[in-house]
Amino acid sequence: MSSLPDRRLLESWQDPKAAPYVRIERLTKKFGDVYAVDDVSLNIFQGEFFSLLGSSGCGKSTLLRLLAGLEYPTSGRIHIDGVDVTDVPPYSRPVNMMFQSYALFPHMTVEQNIDFGLRQDRLPRRERAERIGEMLDLLKITPLRKRRPDQLSGGQRQRVALARSLAKHPKLLLLDEPLGALDKRLRENTQFELVNLQERLGTTFVTVTHDQEEAMTMSSRIAIMEAGQIMQIDTPTAIYEFPNCRFVAEFIGSVNLFEGKIVERQGDQVLIEAQFGGLMRMRSFQPHAIGTPVMVAIRPEKMRLCETPGGDGVNRLQGIVEDIAYLGDVSIYRIRTGSGLLAEMTLTNIQPRTEQALTWEQEAVIEWSPTSGVVLTE
Amino acid sequence: MKRRSWPLLSILVFGYAFLYVPILLLILYSFNESRLVTVWSGFSLKWYGELLHNRQLLDAAWLSVRIAALNASVAVVLGTLAANALVRHGRFRGRTGLELLLTAPLVMPDVIIGLSLLLLFVTLQQTVGWPDGRGFSTITIAHITFSLAYVAVVVRSRLARMDVSLEEAAMDLGARPLTVYLRITLPLIAPALLSGWLLAFTLSLDDLVIASFVSGPGATTLPMVIYSSVRMGVSPQINALATLVVALVAVAVVIAGLSMRRR
Amino acid sequence: MSHRHSHRLSRLLNIGLPYFWLGLFFLLPFVMVLRISLAEPTLAQPPYTALWEWVEQGVLQIRLNLANFQLLREDDIYLAALLNSLWVALVGTVCCLLLGYPMAYAIATAPERRRILLLMLIILPFWTSFLIRVYAWIGLLNANGLLNTFLLWLGVIDEPLKILHTQMAVYIGVVYSYLPFMILPLYANLTRLDPTLLEAAADLGCRPFRAFLRVTLPLSMPGIVAGSMLVFIPVVGEFVIPDLLGSPGSLMIGKLMWTEFFANKDWPLASALAIVLLAVLVVPFVLMQRLQQDDEGTRT
Incomplete structure (x- = not known):
């Protein structure tokens, strides 16, 4: 794996002593005879903004769903924070996910949507209210809190979905095409907001995207995926300047x-x-x-x-x-x-x-x- | 496409007239003083009065309503389970069989369902001693059997249209499968459950043939009473009853329409 | 691994319970029908003989009686009733299609807001009693009923037409009762049709009626078959309509079964009739099922 030789700071993924926060070991997922994820090994470190980039059908979404526990791997293990979570059901994983369709519950208000995850943890009412307030503030959606999803614009829905998945203070947030449903101008603004938010909270983000520009601007590192396999993992600059194979060179730019x-x-x-x-x-x-x-x-x-x-x-x-x-x-x-x-x-x-x-x-x-x-x- | 063609429009008008004129005339003649349909001898509510004092008919109606309500409730549970199976459990073994068993009751002639169930009940009574006599319970079981297929159709299409990621999101936020079903799935398919219940209720209230086969002495449902009186020819009391049924349905539809609009 | 466990539980509940119910109360009864159709009628309660008996220790005597089916073959009345039932179902289905297709088409192409109301009006009669709706036609079609009175008053006819208790009345009753079953699947199919297909046809120089014949009609074939089966199959075994509106002379198989069962108390013969009816209906039923599965396959 080539990387920039003149980097001044040693990043966590270059530090041999750093323990990875997410460790994926030889993970494989087959649907029938098709390998959606094919023998993937991958380390993601605390505080990273990690992107899985690839064309549709390359297995990036399946990899994300495996991390969330929504799919069960054919073989291989997943460790999060040192714990093997391969057999842990999605509702018990310390992970939250923002869905591509946002998956906001249509029969609940914005507030109730954000509250849903907190309720599952049986948090006391006071704490739940505080958390909701914090999230509404963080994403600047306080005026919308009594509305239902069908009364929101696309951008507002995206914020609510983000608030809902962040409300439980997950250590790891999975985002499936987080900006995919937004129009171009809104997407560019939101990119920067998302990065700021991630830096402020220190949460590890793993996103899936097919948009290389989006991956380049937001990520600390990018994994390029093709046919269920990872072709290259590196910083955006290194991916662009020093592609390690023809596929990556042609895929980016x-x-x-x-x-x-x-x-x-x-x-x-x-x-x-x-x-x-x-x-x-x-x-x-x-x-x-x-x-x-x-x-x-x-x-x-x-x-x-x-x-x-x-x-x-x-x-x-x-x-x-x-x-x-x-x-x-x-x-x-x-x-x-x-x-x-x-x-x-x-x-x-x-x-x-x-x-x-x-x-x-x-x-x-x-x-x-x-x-x-x-x-x-x- | 925007221009309406006259032949099409006239067929539409004729079709609706064909569907509604007989019912409207029935309603009109329920207020007729005379027993004869050809003669209008003045407005009267006397048939309604007679209807309300027809002990046999009221008893039958009460029996039918009780059967219909129990039938609808059980059919909604079983039909929803079957819909869950078909929509959420993928390609399980015996899936084709279940699909077959759920489609067949929709088209199976009533005479066959009625006769076959009666023979089952008789055989069961002979061999295991249950059911002990026929009536309320056997009619209800028979009705559940075909109603659940209708409920499954209604609930299935609603479930299939529901975004799976809603359930996944709930699970991702820490809800266990049962909580997901109760807090997310059920509220979202509730309208389908309600229309399934109403459909099953109506189907049961409407059934003459199957009930006639599987009922025993003493258990006479409303359609059985109507049938025996209708066989004698036109009966103004039945006109009055029909009017009440139509009015009830109309009120229910208006309420349903209003509550849907409010949403 | 408690989620595996709860998944297995939900499988058992969702698949097992409906299977159990339908197996016990829908499938098993057919076995009973087959069994009784091979028995002999007797004057007992229940009125049929046992198929097998333990005559002496360890010897099982099985008596299969094919006489019921023999009788069905020999007496012309049964074959005539079967053919008449199929004929009525066929005519009824075709009439439903001829009236229902234009209606479904008109509703499907109506403006969105009006569409729901029009569709509600199709479903509404379905919620009122079937029996009562058939009964309504007695008063209409009677010799001194409303239709005849009206036509006489108009001067179109000189003496009352005999419609009630004829085959004609049965057709009317069938179309009237089963029209919604034809319209609903057709409507569902026609609304799924992509309107840009017709625009493309027009753009390629196809006139509207030709476009209908070449594009809309072939694409709505699944709806036509589904609707037709939903009408045809139950009508073959219909009892109420021929009983209340039909002529006593021309029999339909459903009515015949009813008579054999209730009037003649011949349960084995009624069972044999049911078996014949089932055998006849298997073909259209399989056709319908196949089509439904194809449709599902293309949708997902």
Whole structure:
């Protein structure tokens, strides 16, 4: 697992002495013949904002439901706070969940909804009232407390659902697509609120999402899931800058993938003979043998126009601008090389669009630096 | 789609007229002084008076109401259990069998249900000595048997439409399965339980054929009294009774409609 | 693991109890019918012979009597009654469909607010007594009843029509009593139909009536079959309608069973009739059940 080498603070997941708060051991869940969760092992630490990210059907929701106890695993164990909870029913787990549909009880008011969990714990009336007040305050929904769910807007429902699942002061909160039902603008505001709330309460959050932007902005760490398996677990930056496989590189953002073969190692760099006909020099800490087929992944914004052609021609591509997508702040250029390869480059629009140098059908040379991408072996 | 076509509208009007004219005429003639339907000899409440002094009919009505109420209550419990089984227990062994057993009573001709139950009761009486004689209990059992299938249909569709995550959320908040059922599931399917109860009550109150088979001496239900008097031809007392039934149903529907609108 | 335990308890309760009840009071009785249909009638209480007896120690004598079924085959009246029942059920079902389909369609395409009222009006008569509703037609169809009086007054006819105690009256009674059973499944089916399908058909150049024939009608087939079975199956065994409205001459099997049982006290023969009726109804019943399961399969 690669991670940022220049991180100043040692995070809990990097500290070998820290005990994980949630420990998932070789967890498998089969539905019929389908593996929804396939031999997943995972540690989540206290105070994390952990996201399970993947496309629909990748098993992320099943993993969350296994944590909540709403599904029983086919094999494997789950430990929460040092206790094996695999056989503990959902109503006895120290975990609460916010459902994707919010699952607010339609026959109860906001207050009664929040009270429901407290009642199950047989808390005294005074304490329950205090807790409800605290939650209403925390989520700024005090004026809504006598309303029923069908009298609330989508955003209000989301807050009530959050209040209800936080009311029992769980150590671990599970959130299934917490922002999925909100419209785009509300979603962006709520993202930050959710992060603030999490930092304030110190509760460990585990969310499930299919929205990479959401996962990138909110999470301390992200697990990318595909076909029931975890492909990579890392911080958002590391996931984006240092994907460990082709799937992750392509899943997050857009990426140029250039195939090639290692021909030489020079210190912490390797020289790669590219299939498009040139040479690439990339930094790599992995011990590749000479002759290993590899793939170089470079983000489009790490590409730049080559102002001074010539030199050794390493990390360079020459082609014709085939397509330009103007997005306002940036433009995406698609460049077709002589060998038929299509490379993507993003440039910030410093000049107004009309005055830009690069235009359709124009010859262009693009280049990148050895530290701006990663070398993947699959 | 927005434009209404005339042929369609006229069929609709004809259909409703077909459904309601006979009942309306029945009501009208319950207030007729004369015994003959063709003659209107003036407004009168005398048939209602006679109805209220018809001891045999009132006894039968009371018996029928008691049977119907007990039947509806038991059928709601059993029908709800069956609906739970079909909606919440997935693909258990014998599921197809249960579905079959719950659909068959909906369409099975009354004569067959009645005859077969009677033969069962007779055999049981011979072999285990129960039921001791036929009447209230045997009619109620027979009615429960087909009513529960109707209740299951009503409750099942409500349960199937209910969001499962509501129950999961309750469990996640610490409620045990029984609490979840009592505090979340039951309140949410309550309207279906009520309409199931009313349906079972009406079906029981309405049944002539099955009750005739499984009833014994001394136990005469309201439909049996109506039937024997109707076989003789038109009877103004029955018109009056029909009017009372319609009025009762109308009041119940209005109340139900108002309470639903308030929600 | 108490939640496993309580789950097992709820399974036992939810599945076991209805199964037990229906097995005891719905399934077992059919075995009794089959048994009695093989017995002989006697003048006893109950009026049939035992199928088996212990004649002497350890010897079990079993007497199966197929004479009841023999009689059903030999006496034309039973076959005629069966065929007549099927015919009445068929005509009744077709009439219900012809009247019910346009009504269901009109209700399903009515504005949302009015739809509920219209549907309530369909269900409402169902809540009043079936017996009383059939009875209402006696007064209407009588020789000196309202319909004849009205038609005579209009001058359409010169002498009263004989409708009561004819097959015609039975058809009317069947359509009248079973119409809601046809309309409700059709309505449920038609409201589930995606209206954009018709818009797409129109967009592709299909005229409304053709669109109805090519899109709506085929898609409402499950509703048509469900409604038809809900009418057809019970009508085959109907007793009240033919008894009160029909002619004494043309018999239906349900009425025949009633007569054999109550008037002739021939329980074995009535049982044999019930077995025949059941055998006839198995086919449409299986068809209905199959369809229902398919429908469920596509919905989930």
